[in-house]
Amino acid sequence: MNYNRYLYPIIPLLGFFFCWEIAARFSLINTGLFPSPVTILNDLKELFYQEASGRSVLLTHLVVTLKRLFYAAIGGTLVGFIVGVCTGLSYRFYRFCDPIITVIMPIPGIAMAPLFIIWLGFGDVTIITAGAVAAFFPIAHNTSIGVRSIDRQLVRAAQIMGANKFSVLSQVYIPWSAVYLFTGIKLGLARCWRTVIAVEFIAAANWGLGYMIWDAAEYLNASIVYGGIILLAITFTLIEKGLINFFERATIVKWGMIRS
Amino acid sequence: MIFPDKINSNRVGTLRVPTKLFAAVQFLFPFLVLGSLWEVLIRLGLVNATLLPAPSMLMQELYELFFRKQALQHHLYHSLYRLLLGYLLAVMVGVMMGTVLALSKVVRQMFSVTLSLLISIPTIAWIPVLLITLGLGDKTVITAIFLGGVFEITYSTVAGMRSVDRQLTNAARIMGATRWDLFFKVLLPGSLVSIMPSLRLSVGYCWRALVGGEMLSAMIKWGLGKMIYEARFWNDVKVMLVGLAAIGILGVVLDRLFLKTLEQATLEKWGMLVER
Numbered sequence: 001m002n003y004n005r006y007l008y009p010i011i012p013l014l015g016f017f018f019c020w021e022i023a024a025r026f027s028l029i030n031t032g033l034f035p036s037p038v039t040i041l042n043d044l045k046e047l048f049y050q051e052a053s054g055r056s057v058l059l060t061h062l063v064v065t066l067k068r069l070f071y072a073a074i075g076g077t078l079v080g081f082i083v084g085v086c087t088g089l090s091y092r093f094y095r096f097c098d099p100i101i102t103v104i105m106p107i108p109g110i111a112m113a114p115l116f117i118i119w120l121g122f123g124d125v126t127i128i129t130a131g132a133v134a135a136f137f138p139i140a141h142n143t144s145i146g147v148r149s150i151d152r153q154l155v156r157a158a159q160i161m162g163a164n165k166f167s168v169l170s171q172v173y174i175p176w177s178a179v180y181l182f183t184g185i186k187l188g189l190a191r192c193w194r195t196v197i198a199v200e201f202i203a204a205a206n207w208g209l210g211y212m213i214w215d216a217a218e219y220l221n222a223s224i225v226y227g228g229i230i231l232l233a234i235t236f237t238l239i240e241k242g243l244i245n246f247f248e249r250a251t252i253v254k255w256g257m258i259r260s
Numbered sequence: 261m262i263f264p265d266k267i268n269s270n271r272v273g274t275l276r277v278p279t280k281l282f283a284a285v286q287f288l289f290p291f292l293v294l295g296s297l298w299e300v301l302i303r304l305g306l307v308n309a310t311l312l313p314a315p316s317m318l319m320q321e322l323y324e325l326f327f328r329k330q331a332l333q334h335h336l337y338h339s340l341y342r343l344l345l346g347y348l349l350a351v352m353v354g355v356m357m358g359t360v361l362a363l364s365k366v367v368r369q370m371f372s373v374t375l376s377l378l379i380s381i382p383t384i385a386w387i388p389v390l391l392i393t394l395g396l397g398d399k400t401v402i403t404a405i406f407l408g409g410v411f412e413i414t415y416s417t418v419a420g421m422r423s424v425d426r427q428l429t430n431a432a433r434i435m436g437a438t439r440w441d442l443f444f445k446v447l448l449p450g451s452l453v454s455i456m457p458s459l460r461l462s463v464g465y466c467w468r469a470l471v472g473g474e475m476l477s478a479m480i481k482w483g484l485g486k487m488i489y490e491a492r493f494w495n496d497v498k499v500m501l502v503g504l505a506a507i508g509i510l511g512v513v514l515d516r517l518f519l520k521t522l523e524q525a526t527l528e529k530w531g532m533l534v535e536r
Contacts, residue, residue, distance in 0.1 A: 013374055033393050096293075099289075103505075110475060114488055114492040229388075229389065233381045
């Protein structure tokens, strides 16, 4: 009975793609708009083997996007973490920053893109900045909550045992807020990813998955659009499941703060 | 948790200020400080005013857009109308799909993986697909808003319905509740604890989808996203900043006013939520 758990989820997915394939084969649906799954895979494969200056086109798109995501996430996390710790430690600073964060946080990253394009031009810098800004808010917010939720007893215990300000910060506050920081990073990375893809739609010069999808959509090249979106879903699932879980296990699970 | 010793410190020196007024001033204070700093920097000519226009210029632009050209109202109206339509659709369909998934074990086992796959696709990625299948107009934007919210609501409805105490449903059944009674009087109210927060979350998602959709679909004329996007062609930073401010403020207002009120009218009134 137990393999039902693995069998059942596959049925609707397979059924859906099967029906799609059949309908496309017999031209029941417009294959220009809904190319069959096999065509999509073939076109992706073609793009993979197609070469531009010695590298596979599809892989270059993917690598360029991942690079941008990486820089944006690192930048957003660093600044967000610092601001989060500061707002967590100082009530005045928290009072000052909180209204600003509340108002700017709901603005979607893509809405800021035109502004960044004017300030920074087309290309990498704009995309990375927009991604970093998107990642910044959830991380700052969560770190701040984490630092504020600290058990005062722990701080006092550390102080009594002669810890100076810096070691209280680095050995009590920061490990304590690591759980919250990771929640923030998870949310921030998802936001960052979405923003990077979205801004690539309108601000990428010539590479990136977002650019690839957008370019294909402009030429009504539907199979690349679908293929690109499937690729997006797979890539982000891998990043989230693989990378984040790895870091979690290496830090907060190892420190015994949450169970895996 | 949030500085317990400093809450309700609505005193300035020995003077006591009404709490609401104090909160409002506290909220506006950072904007005033940053705004005047910004203004001063531009008046001194330290910052390029075309790249970063001063707050006074933004106010002027706001006046211009609102009263002279009367454009801002139209943009707002079209955006909010799309949001309302897409969001309501998402709530209705989401709750319905969630109910079906929650009540039937077979269906849940079949579709839960599909659902989590669909949640993980960024809404913005749907937009190119919608553009080529539904065209470049209103339909695309509304469908994008719908897709932005529906999966989240479905997910939380499933979680909420499954968390309803079996004793309650059994009791209702014994006392002769029909299927409709069971749904409207037991299951739906019982799962609101889980649905409400997701309604709030998904308004945010829908808002994002709305702005993205408006920016990317070429055939629509009005909408806040469109306003910002078109300002790019004239390098008009003023309009962009006014638009961004409108998006930010409306996002907060939607969240605070509309959904906070909804939460108070249901969850808190029925005593399902401990007051925070």
